[in-house]
Amino acid sequence: DPSFDLDENLSKSINYDCFEPMVVTAKAAGVKRFVYCSSSSVYGVSDAPDVTEEHPLVPLTLYNKFKGMCEPLLFRHQSPEFTCVTIRPATVCGHSPRTRLDLSVNILTNHAVNKNKITVFGGSQLRPNLHIKGMADLYQLLLEVPNEKVAGQTFNAGYENHSIMEIAEMVRKVVMEEFPEKGDIEITTTETEDKRSYHINSEKILRVLGFRPKRNIEDAARDLCAAFKAGELPDSFDDDRYFNVKAKRLRNFVNVLVEQYNASLKRMFKGETAAIYERLLAINGIGPETADSMLL
Known part of the structure; x- marks a missing residue:
C-alpha cells in the first residue's frame, strides 16, 4: 500500500497491468496449474459475522482493489488444460527464512521482546491470521489436489479471527512465558487510519480440500521468540530486510527512475550487468543484497 502513495502508476503496472500478460505467458509456456495468491484484505470492512467467498469485495486501498480485480482476469483463461485457482489468505505470521516484521503478529512480538511494550494501533479491528508454515502447506496442497477440486475456485484461508x-494479549502472554526475566509487558493503544476489519469464513476450504492449519498465532509468537533468543533476527527495527516497503528507499528509487530514465525500467536496466549494478548502488538506500535481488 505505501508504494501506491509514492507512485500510483508504477504500482498499478506491477500489481495489475502485468498480471494477465503473465497468465497468458504461463499458459502458452505449458504451465498446467496457476495458483493466484490474492488477499483476504479485498473484503475491506465488513460487519458480516462470517465473510465467505461470495461476499462483495469492498477494498479500502488501491493495492487491495487491484488484488481483487486480478481474480476474474485469471479465470478468463481457465480450461481443461490450464487449471486456475485463487486463494485469499489471511495475514501471514511467524518466523521464516525471510521474516517480515511489518505484519500484525510479528510487529507486536518484536515490540514485546525488544521494547518490553506493545503499542496497539486501534485495537477493535478484526484480523484473520495464518501461520507461515500453514501457508506453505496450503500452497503444496493446491498444487497436488485433483483438478476438479480447485478448477475455477476461490478459497478463503484464515481460521483465527481475532481483534488486534x-x-x-496473546503475544504478551507468550513473550512473558518465554522471557520471564522481562516481567510485565505493557500494552498501550493509539489511533489508526487503518480501518480494515473482517471475520473470514474458511469452511469451504475445509469442506472441499480438508485443509486446516496445524499451527496458530501463539505458535507463531513462540517461533519468533525462539528466533530472537538464537540471534536470528538482529537489528529488528532498523534492517530493511524485515520490511516489505521502506518508504524512503522506494521514494529514492522512484525519483531516480523518473528523473534520470523518464520512468522507464527498460532504460534503467539497459547495458552491462556490472554497470547496472553500480547504477543501483548509487541510489541512497539500495545496498548490495537489494541490487542483487533486483538484477535477478
Missing part, C-alpha cells in the same frame, strides 16, 4: 487487541 486480542492478538496483542
